[in-house]
Amino acid sequence: MTANSPSEKRLEELREQAWKEGVVAGKGVDVAGGPIPRKPGYYGQPVVKQPVWTWEVPLYFFFGGMAGMSAVIASGAVIFHHLNLARTAMWVASIAGAILSPILLIMDLGRPHLFLNMLRVFKHRSAMSMGAWILSAFGACAVPGLIALELHANQIFPGTLDQLLRVAAGIFICGAAIFGTLLATYTGVLIGATAIPAWFLHRTLLPIHFGTAGLGSAGALLELFGHRITALNFLGFYAAAVETVLLIWLSIDKHGDADRAIHEHGSGWLIRIGEVLTGPIPLVLRFFGAIPLAAISFLLGALVSRFGWIAVGKISARDPESVFASQK
Amino acid sequence: MIGEGTHSTNQRRHTYVPDHVEVGFFTDPTVCIGCKACEVACKEWNQVPDDGFIWSGNSYDNTGHLGASTWRHVMFLEQDRAKGNQIAGPMSQDEDPFRWVFLSDVCKHCEEAGCLEACPTGSIVRTEVGSVLVQNDVCNGCGYCVVSCPFGVIDRRPQPLPDAGGAFKCTFCYDRQKSGLVPACAKVCPTESIVFGRLDDLRARATERVQQLQQSGYNDAQLYDPTETSVRGIHAFFLILGEPEAYGLPPKPQIPTIYLKSAWTSAFATAIASIIATLLAFAFFS
Numbered sequence: 001m002t003a004n005s006p007s008e009k010r011l012e013e014l015r016e017q018a019w020k021e022g023v024v025a026g027k028g029v030d031v032a033g034g035p036i037p038r039k040p041g042y043y044g045q046p047v048v049k050q051p052v053w054t055w056e057v058p059l060y061f062f063f064g065g066m067a068g069m070s071a072v073i074a075s076g077a078v079i080f081h082h083l084n085l086a087r088t089a090m091w092v093a094s095i096a097g098a099i100l101s102p103i104l105l106i107m108d109l110g111r112p113h114l115f116l117n118m119l120r121v122f123k124h125r126s127a128m129s130m131g132a133w134i135l136s137a138f139g140a141c142a143v144p145g146l147i148a149l150e151l152h153a154n155q156i157f158p159g160t161l162d163q164l165l166r167v168a169a170g171i172f173i174c175g176a177a178i179f180g181t182l183l184a185t186y187t188g189v190l191i192g193a194t195a196i197p198a199w200f201l202h203r204t205l206l207p208i209h210f211g212t213a214g215l216g217s218a219g220a221l222l223e224l225f226g227h228r229i230t231a232l233n234f235l236g237f238y239a240a241a242v243e244t245v246l247l248i249w250l251s252i253d254k255h256g257d258a259d260r261a262i263h264e265h266g267s268g269w270l271i272r273i274g275e276v277l278t279g280p281i282p283l284v285l286r287f288f289g290a291i292p293l294a295a296i297s298f299l300l301g302a303l304v305s306r307f308g309w310i311a312v313g314k315i316s317a318r319d320p321e322s323v324f325a326s327q328k
Numbered sequence: 329m330i331g332e333g334t335h336s337t338n339q340r341r342h343t344y345v346p347d348h349v350e351v352g353f354f355t356d357p358t359v360c361i362g363c364k365a366c367e368v369a370c371k372e373w374n375q376v377p378d379d380g381f382i383w384s385g386n387s388y389d390n391t392g393h394l395g396a397s398t399w400r401h402v403m404f405l406e407q408d409r410a411k412g413n414q415i416a417g418p419m420s421q422d423e424d425p426f427r428w429v430f431l432s433d434v435c436k437h438c439e440e441a442g443c444l445e446a447c448p449t450g451s452i453v454r455t456e457v458g459s460v461l462v463q464n465d466v467c468n469g470c471g472y473c474v475v476s477c478p479f480g481v482i483d484r485r486p487q488p489l490p491d492a493g494g495a496f497k498c499t500f501c502y503d504r505q506k507s508g509l510v511p512a513c514a515k516v517c518p519t520e521s522i523v524f525g526r527l528d529d530l531r532a533r534a535t536e537r538v539q540q541l542q543q544s545g546y547n548d549a550q551l552y553d554p555t556e557t558s559v560r561g562i563h564a565f566f567l568i569l570g571e572p573e574a575y576g577l578p579p580k581p582q583i584p585t586i587y588l589k590s591a592w593t594s595a596f597a598t599a600i601a602s603i604i605a606t607l608l609a610f611a612f613f614s
Contacts, residue, residue: 042403042576043386045393048480052471072606080610110469110484110493114449117468121450125585128472129448181599188598192591193584194475195442200584203591211598215605230613238605313475324573327580 041320048195050317051310056108058306060101061187064135065214065302066221067097068180071142073218073235075177078149078170085227086173087153090146092221093176097183098139105135127190134186138179145172184214191313197326198261198316199309202253205246206309212242213278213302220282220295228291236286236294243301244279247272257325259316267311274305337525338515341508350458350527351505353514353564354534355432358541358549360521362388362402362430366513370400373512374499377489387428393576394433396485399498400513405429405574412545429569432513432522433576435460435481435498437563439555440583443497446476451495458527458563459500469493478559478581498564527563537567558583 041047051057074089106115118132148169152162188210192203199206216239219232250271254263262268278301285294316322344351370376379397384390387404394401411427441460444452451466452473462473462482473482473495482497501511509515514524523530534551541549552572553565559581572579 041573042405043384043389045576046480047576047578049395049474049477049483051475052484069602072602076606076610079607080614082610082614108471110471110495111467114466114468117449117451117466118470120466121448123445123448123450125445125588126448126472127588127591128446128470132448177603181602182595184602185595185598189588189591189595190472191475192594193587195478195480195582195584196475199475200587203587204594207591207595208598211595211602215602231609234609234613235605238609317475317480320573320576323578327578327582 041324044320046318047320047323048317050314051196052110053108053310055307056104058310059303060104060108061210061306061309062217062303063096063104064101064187065184065210066217067093067095067101067142068138068183068185068218069211069215070096070218070222071138071145071173071176071180072215073222073232074145075173076231078173080231082227082229082231083153085222085229085232087146087149088225088227089218089222090142090149090173090176092218093138093142093180094146097135097180098143101135101183102139127186127193131183131186131190134179134182138176138183141172141175141179145169145176148172181211185211191309194313195323196313196317197255197322198259198312201255201259201326202250202262205249205253208242209246209305212239212246213305215239216243216278216282216298217302220298223291223295224299233286233291236282236291236298240279240281240283240286240294240298243275244283247275247279250275255326258322258328259326260322261312261316261319265312265315267308267315270308270311271305272308274301274303274308277301277304336520337529338510338517338520338523340510342505342510343508344457344526345455345506345508348456350563351500351525352437352458352527352530353434353511354523354525354530354567355434355564356521356523356534356537356567357429357431357569358546358567359519360402360430360432361519362404363518364391364402365516365518366400366432366522367391367398367402369512369516370498373501373504374399376496379489394435394481394483394497396483396496397489399434399496401433403429403431403433403575405431407570407574409548409570411569412541427569430521431566431568431575432517433566434513434564435500436479436559436565437498437500438479438583439560439562440558440585442476442478442559442583442585443473443482443495445583445585446472448472455500455502457500457502457505459502460497461499461502462495462497464491464494464496467494469495471495476584478578478583480576530565534565534567541567552577554578554581557581558586 070089070093074086077086106112123129152165185207188207191199192206219235282294282298389404391401410425437459451463514522548570552568555561
């Protein structure tokens with residue numbers, strides 16, 4: 001048997017085919033994982049672990065952002081004497097921020113009954129710890145703020161007590177507004193300061209996106225509740241314009257293999273659909289005065305892009321090459 | 329007799345915990361025989377549940393990767409390179425070079441640990457011996473450590489395994505160490521591929537071993553201990569042949585807290601911009 005005999009050539013062909021394609025078109029012969037590994041890294045195993053978070057977390061990002069920025073709108077409304085708008089905004093802030101958000105966060109825990117351990121320590125170097133404290137502080141301002149505002153608006157108590165309530169409502173609502181801006185933006189820090197390439201490479205963009213999406217969704221929801229005032233329309237324009245800029249930024253700011261999960265996968269499309277629904281579409285719709293449609297589009301987009309960012313993190317974490325590329 | 333050598337520290341009782349001495353693991357693949365005794369010992373001593381029996385097809389490795397229920401993992405690398413100046417086969421010089429490398433992977437117990445910084449409950453702590461420990465009864469399973477580990481070590485244990493929902497990783501056998509015992513994996517390692525001991529001693533031994541191997545023709549032998557990155561070194565370090573990527577080890581691991589400054593700056597800027605935009609909106613359009 002010489003080195004050039006037909007049978008040897010056939011083996012060479014198989015070797016070539018196996019080398020190039022990873023699979024030999026024979027009777028179920030599969031050389032993947034064969035003698036010499038051809039997958040990146042160690043048999044293609046992920047280098048970093050993918051997030052264990054499920055649907056509760058992106059939904060929390062959505063409601064938390066909306067609640068936080070709703071309190072900001074409420075503070076503006078209180079200062080400029082839009083009492084009814086302030087009341088609706090504080091209801092949104094309290095229900096989304098003090099009821100839905102904690103429920104979603106607790107549901108996502110591996111051991112929900114130990115949720116109070118979140119308040120065992122205060123760690124400024126942990127975005128998760130800061131988030132737990134921000135959410136608690138927000139709830140502690142938003143709910144009393146709403147109660148005081150409603151008591152004042154319905155003139156439950158007479159005279160001096162009512163004046164006291166008015167002042168208390170103002171203070172609590174301003175507190176809720178300050179913690180609200182942090183509640184809406186810290187989620188970007190939360191996923192931006194991790195070991196996952198598609199997230200940490202966009203850590204500057206993420207808080208801007210989450211915060212602005214929160215502001216836009218709060219305004220959009222209040223418009224859908226019937227508060228069709230120019231100030232909210234202006235905020236709608238502002239949020240949509242910022243999101244349009246972020247859409248362009250994200251498509252320019254590419255990091256090759258390191259963040260390819262954003263640019264090459266279905267999850268990347270989720271982010272882009274979300275950005276288009278929050279950016280250009282509501283911008284155009286508002287320009288033509290179709291405010292309810294613009295509001296619905298923005299709310300949908302803000303929700304979709306939150307799911308998109310979590311999905312991108314999972315894909316990016318599973319991809320060893322993107323981790324290696326991010327450390328080049 | 330195993331463990332009776334002059335350098336051996338694997339079978340001796342010690343007082344590192346009361347004496348607050350930093351300890352570590354030095355894992356050397358050139359003497360590993362791939363027996364997986366470390367995996368078995370770890371599971372048995374720590375009563376770690378089995379997480380499925382999956383036939384991977386990746387050499388002799390059916391463990392896959394470190395995780396909530398896998399705290400030691402023996403890797404089996406098959407590479408088309410010669411191991412030192414070994415002769416690959418008896419046939420001829422044309423023989424394709426080939427080497428089989430075994431390396432027992434474990435939690436790195438970073439000098440600056442991403443999981444420890446990220447933990448919002450204070451469940452993850454630094455022990456007297458410098459290791460990173462998860463206090464299982466405190467952990468509420470938020471999952472933030474999972475995405476904060478640059479080595480992909482720690483994970484949340486899924487249902488329906490015992491103690492599901494919490495985050496788990498190597499404990500450096502803290503319970504054993506408190507009693508003066510050596511970690512289970514090092515105790516059982518028949519070739520002392522896993523060496524347990526004082527961190528300073530181990531670092532010196534590792535450097536010496538790398539030099540020794542390079543002199544013997546292992547040109548690609550190097551120490552994997554990322555002291556130059558923000559992780560600032562690891563307490564369980566490895567001698568590796570070739571590039572770290574082939575072992576699924578990140579070449580330049582970073583602790584995610586270095587990203588906090590730029591992310592928070594962006595968050596505060598957005599917060600202020602949102603307040604200004606809202607006030608302007610009401611001021612001009614009321």
